[in-house]
């Protein structure tokens with residue numbers, strides 16, 4: 001057995017109403033990639049936040065190279081060679097890339113920040129990550145994938161010995177992902193300890209040497225990955241709960257038209273988007289990251305302006321033109337970016353879930369006054385339907401695990417029960433069991449007559465739920481397919497290997 005460099009021993013962490021970690025112990029050696037996996041709320045981010053100095057444990061100790069260390073702040077962690085690539089990036093859009101990367105560690109020269117040096121350092125770290133943009137650029141001018149690379153670059157600036165990646169790939173394109181994996185492998189070869197958290201088990205099998213599985217704050221297993229199958233790992237993560245990983249939608253008929261979009265355009269962003277959606281239909285929007293999928297969704301609910309185009313919605317049996325600012329009455333949108341658009345983080349789970357649904361929660365006798373009994377019973381119903389892990393409905397959303405925050409967003413729109421749903425990466429950050437649940441819920445909504453637009457970067461996911469597809473590239477629709485399309489045809493259409501419909 002290789003000698004361990006990092007050891008976390010007997011770690012416990014309590015939060016009000018929940019014990020997030022119970023007596024967790026693990027070791028990791030230099031030159032090894034350890035996969036840290038577990039269902040939503042299992043305690044992965046909490047454990048790594050303790051190692052990264054963001055949280056203090058209630059019990060336990062940390063040893064590096066055989067010596068016990070005190071990690072009471074992120075700066076202390078950095079001084080011990082620990083770097084953390086966070087699950088949710090919190091970046092200021094108006095800040096430059098350099099400032100974002102250096103915010104806690106500006107090098108000074110004669111009392112002044114040595115900008116020449118830090119631009120150079122940023123450029124060389126970003127180059128290693130395969131990014132060619134200028135570090136003086138503002139964060140808001142680069143794509144979410146590039147922002148993720150900046151977050152990774154920030155972690156690599158000071159030659160860390162222990163690097164934690166908390167779900168780093170969710171906003172990366174395939175090419176960026178491959179590049180990141182090469183970088184992680186080269187860090188491993190240089191002798192770093194890598195801890196890798198992901199809900200994509202194929203990534204874990206592809207990249208990691210060993211795994212450790214957490215369930216409800218406890219270690220339930222682990223070891224060399226070569227000793228396990230995919231199913232062994234899933235069983236360890238979720239216990240005996242049955243899941244339907246290979247769920248696929250049965251053929252069914254769809255009803256009359258529920259929404260029609262004609263010539264939706266915004267200069268330089270999307271052009272001439274036209275399609276139609278029926279009642280009971282799941283329409284998949286497939287395309288590469290940056291192809292304009294999210295921009296179409298945002299335009300449909302009025303989050304971004306349009307220059308031209310019409311949106312028709314079937315209101316009481318007739319297709320009616322609806323102003324962009326009014327479509328929100330009929331469309332529920334589950335966004336890909338829960339921090340910016342989805343949730344009010346300092347507010348409670350209950351408030352966040354009721355928010356989309358206030359008129360339906362008021363007392364019949366007194367308008368505008370929320371009926372607390374009704375509100376509580378609705379919230380309880382959805383918390384249990386979605387299996388959201390909370391200590392009480394008044395728990396603040398910012399203290400939920402990443403995956404459970406996503407479930408709150410979905411629960412909120414289920415309560416509102418709109419005619420049309422737009423789901424942009426609905427299962428991002430969810431564990432395998434929760435992903436299967438969401439697929440089943442989408443199917444049920446369609447059977448009840450809703451029209452559903454789904455955007456997903458996971459081809460298996462989009463193929464297991466969609467009845468029909470539109471494929472986007474460079475802001476336009478380049479192809480449409482029925483339910484019988486193959487995986488190869490979809491991929492080829494999005495990358496341009498098929499003839500474009502022009």
Ligand SMILES: Nc1ncnc2c1ncn2[C@@H]1O[C@H](COP(=O)(O)OP(=O)(O)OP(=O)(O)O)[C@@H](O)[C@H]1O
Nearest residue numbers: 015020040041042043044045046399400401402403
């Ligand atoms: N500041 C906090 N206050 C209260 N509870 C918290 C706080 N931070 C985390 N928790 C709780 O601790 C538990 C573990 O959360 P954690 O974020 O570690 O899960 P995770 O394994 O990273 O899940 P995911 O895969 O969804 O990201 C959850 O029940 C969460 O609600």
Ligand SMILES: [Mg+2]
Nearest residue numbers: 045087401402
């Ligand atoms: Mg997490």
